[in-house]
Amino acid sequence: MSVTTSQPLADLQSSHDPRDIAINKVGIRRLRYPLTLLQRGAGPTVTAALVNMYVSLDGSFKGTHMSRFVEVLNEFRDALDINNLRTVLARMKEHLEAADAYLELEFPLFFARPAPVTGQVGLQAYDCAITASLDATDHLRTKSTVVVPVTTLCPCSKEISDYGAHNQRSMVTLQWRSRRPIWLEEMIELVESQASCPVFPLLKRPDEKWVTERAYENPKFVEDMVRDLTAKLREDERLTWYRVESENEESIHAHNCFALVEETPER
Template sequence: MAVHDRTVSEQELPDCASEIQDTQGLPDQRRIPINKVGIKDIRHPVRVKDRTQGEQHTLAHFNAYVDLPQHFKGTHMSRFVEILNDHEREISVESFRSILEEMRARLEAEQAHLEMAFPYFIMKQAPVSGVESQMDYEVTLRGHLTPEDYQITIQVQVPVTSLCPCSKSISEYGAHNQRSHVDLQVRARDFVWIEDLVELAEAEASCDLYGVLKRPDEKYVTEHAYENPKFVEDLVRDIARRLEDDERIVWYTVGAENFESIHNHSAYAWIERDKRTPLPDGA
């Protein structure tokens, strides 16, 4: 005898659901609205545009939230997961807005927020030997949708080398340097490649980093950093100047943290700028 799996039809679902109380949908007497409610740190495969290969498949961590009016007791957490799963592997920068619109509609919310964090890989060539190796960068996309506005922010963390100008000026035999993290966040009127932001940050560092270096490459990066000393303040200002010149960018933040090699603390600097606001006179 053959045994066949039986699935619940769509017509049967309302009858089943009607027998179980919807606790989240009950009224709440405290009358306190919640700004963000949802799920955090759910993993899902995604595809991202790659300037060289066309697209890159990676694994992202998602946070998804909506606002909750004061008269609802709770939101339907499972719907967040259902929305992500409905898109399967098709989640991308281009589909961000449609996901947010679906979140607002299905969860009966005014505002929707979506964050997608993932490692992004770029093949780099060592500066002298030309040997290739993958470098990974932490990227986060943040989307925010209201009835009046839609914003998407791209954040990229770029590891670089920085060399201390003060140490170089007072030392006879060398200068202390360290690995640094540059964090860029941008909002743009036109499409911006992740690679564009990485290259911009690396170009203003004392030197960029590589996955593999041969001895001639190591000599080059050491000497190149020595010839390009940067305080943490220099680093954020030089990157900000490049972002000012990029007409695609309308808003940005740039932060840099130097993990000091001769101190047990970090040096840090940060700039935020809305380019729609004029710079101060003389800037």
């Protein structure tokens, strides 16, 4: 069915707003959309992202044009790449006639993890995010996030017990800004290297024995987790800012344990 109008439809969003109050961010949230990821050693792969898009709005305009955000995404349907966000943000500024543009992507990253003894391979999923903004001077600012599940074993439990020690799954969130792109996989592996033991998607009995003994030999408080990881991050000259959070889903306590370190290193 075709719809025709004898007169142009009113563009209410472009009309004048007498309150003259500028809005920092206005746009769309939680749009699910395909995203191309260039994975280390695996080439480009496609995942599904939750997308948030915003622009700044001058105080003289009543509103923004929400449909234009999706139009911009559709222009990059075959090439929405986390390493090409400047182009997307610049197009948002142009198409929505805005001074500032913001893009937030949340997505799962999968890669193959072999078991430590048997070598059986499973797919491990990690929650990741990229946020980017392009301001009125075309300065690009990006932040990357990985959320990594690990195992931590309680040093106090090990110290005071005649045998055994309690352990738990810990969720470590690492955020960073850097002078040049860093593989998400590289930062995931860095987090896992500082835990009592990584989490694996597929374990047979010989692997479970290895994991149990590895964690027991490498106990970590939540404080140890963030401090040891921070010590490694301080050695990385590529980083201009980072934030490390670790939260233990305690197995014998009614509460979780949490620690955080945030630093802007002087280079």
